[in-house]
Amino acid sequence: MEAIPLPSRLRFSSLRSPTPSLLRRSLSLNATPFRSRSQCRPLALQRSDHDVVVVGAGIIGLTIARQLLLSSDLSVAIVDAAIPCSGATGAGQGYVWMAHKTPGSAVWELGLRSKQMWEEMADGLERDGEDPLDILGWKRTGSLVIGTTSDELVMLKERVRLFSQAGLRAEYWSSSSLLSEEPALEVGKESGAVFLPDDCQIDAARAVDFIQKVNKGFATEGRYTEFFNNPAIRLLRSERNGEVEAVETSHNILYGEKAIVIAAGAWSGTLMRSLVVNSPALPDVPVKPRKGHLLVLENFNKIQLNHGVMEAGYIGHQVTKIPKASLVSETIDEHSLPSISMTATLDSMGNLVLGIF
Numbered sequence: 001m002e003a004i005p006l007p008s009r010l011r012f013s014s015l016r017s018p019t020p021s022l023l024r025r026s027l028s029l030n031a032t033p034f035r036s037r038s039q040c041r042p043l044a045l046q047r048s049d050h051d052v053v054v055v056g057a058g059i060i061g062l063t064i065a066r067q068l069l070l071s072s073d074l075s076v077a078i079v080d081a082a083i084p085c086s087g088a089t090g091a092g093q094g095y096v097w098m099a100h101k102t103p104g105s106a107v108w109e110l111g112l113r114s115k116q117m118w119e120e121m122a123d124g125l126e127r128d129g130e131d132p133l134d135i136l137g138w139k140r141t142g143s144l145v146i147g148t149t150s151d152e153l154v155m156l157k158e159r160v161r162l163f164s165q166a167g168l169r170a171e172y173w174s175s176s177s178l179l180s181e182e183p184a185l186e187v188g189k190e191s192g193a194v195f196l197p198d199d200c201q202i203d204a205a206r207a208v209d210f211i212q213k214v215n216k217g218f219a220t221e222g223r224y225t226e227f228f229n230n231p232a233i234r235l236l237r238s239e240r241n242g243e244v245e246a247v248e249t250s251h252n253i254l255y256g257e258k259a260i261v262i263a264a265g266a267w268s269g270t271l272m273r274s275l276v277v278n279s280p281a282l283p284d285v286p287v288k289p290r291k292g293h294l295l296v297l298e299n300f301n302k303i304q305l306n307h308g309v310m311e312a313g314y315i316g317h318q319v320t321k322i323p324k325a326s327l328v329s330e331t332i333d334e335h336s337l338p339s340i341s342m343t344a345t346l347d348s349m350g351n352l353v354l355g356i357f
């Protein structure tokens, strides 16, 4: 890697810290703040050249890198403000579920394809003599979406019909079936559930470790490089044709000859807006953060669950609207949602994981 001097036009650009403060600060990025000389970045950044630069080392960024490494001969650099799993991926519950998605909705095909790719990965590990449970935390637990009001039961029965029509195995369980399969649940006689036997779960941290390990295997041939604790600050355009050609980070200028991919999760929208100051050329990315919490009860053996469990109210959180000018679906403003919903799973180490959304 060669050190290159920082062009004078970049010297006083705003320097933002890694997530999550990035999100807050980026709101005022169009105005370049004054910085004293001692606050300025070093004047030389390391230059590094690649075919593709991926910004964000969550499950999405690492998987994009993986796909490129496995299915092409392109070289890939991945850059993160912190380290893998420091974003939503590290907080995820690991459901690989169709039960809360609706056939025909904006995310349905994406969900199906995504689930299929996880299944292929698990099958591939098995074929290689590895245990997908050990490596990915992979379990085909099946999923239960539970309703407790008459409206919810009507909705769940209709969903069984829609799932079956879409070719998925789905069953409606009355409260007695539900209680005989999941005796630890306290649900009234008026409850019922949709059961999807083919829904699965992973352990996100294990899955990321595995993906990253495979990616790193390409480092020796010079096709994979990681730049962590190194936030992307802005995109740089070619002086020749005006096209985006590099990502400036706090330590580097990373050139991506073929593509630069922004996979910064909930920060993608603000990052896109802040990376290219005053440029109308890049599309608005309507990605918004949404709150979710996980409570992990380690070695909690007082409750045994045989499947992944979710309250029917969660389905309401999945309702999406499509902005007219965009093909990207946007999750509804969480403040307009009427309730919170809970989910529960036993992870691959036997911990009880409760999700609150």
Ligand SMILES: Cc1cc2nc3c(=O)[nH]c(=O)nc-3n(C[C@H](O)[C@H](O)[C@H](O)COP(=O)(O)OP(=O)(O)OC[C@H]3O[C@@H](n4cnc5c(N)ncnc54)[C@H](O)[C@@H]3O)c2cc1C
Residues within 6 Å of the ligand: 019, 022, 055, 056, 057, 058, 059, 060, 061, 079, 080, 081, 082, 083, 084, 085, 086, 087, 088, 089, 090, 091, 092, 093, 094, 095, 096, 230, 231, 232, 233, 263, 264, 265, 266, 267, 271, 291, 292, 293, 294, 355
């Ligand atoms: C509590 C909870 C439970 C969930 N449960 C599930 C579930 O069961 N099933 C499911 O499918 N999904 C679940 N999700 C959602 C899932 O976790 C996310 O959709 C997924 O992890 C998003 O991955 P990502 O790679 O897009 O984003 P992230 O994992 O957030 O990765 C984005 C990365 O970008 C980096 N970044 C940000 N800004 C910059 C910058 N300027 N420069 C460089 N890097 C930057 C961040 O540091 C981060 O590492 C859950 C989410 C939460 C919070």
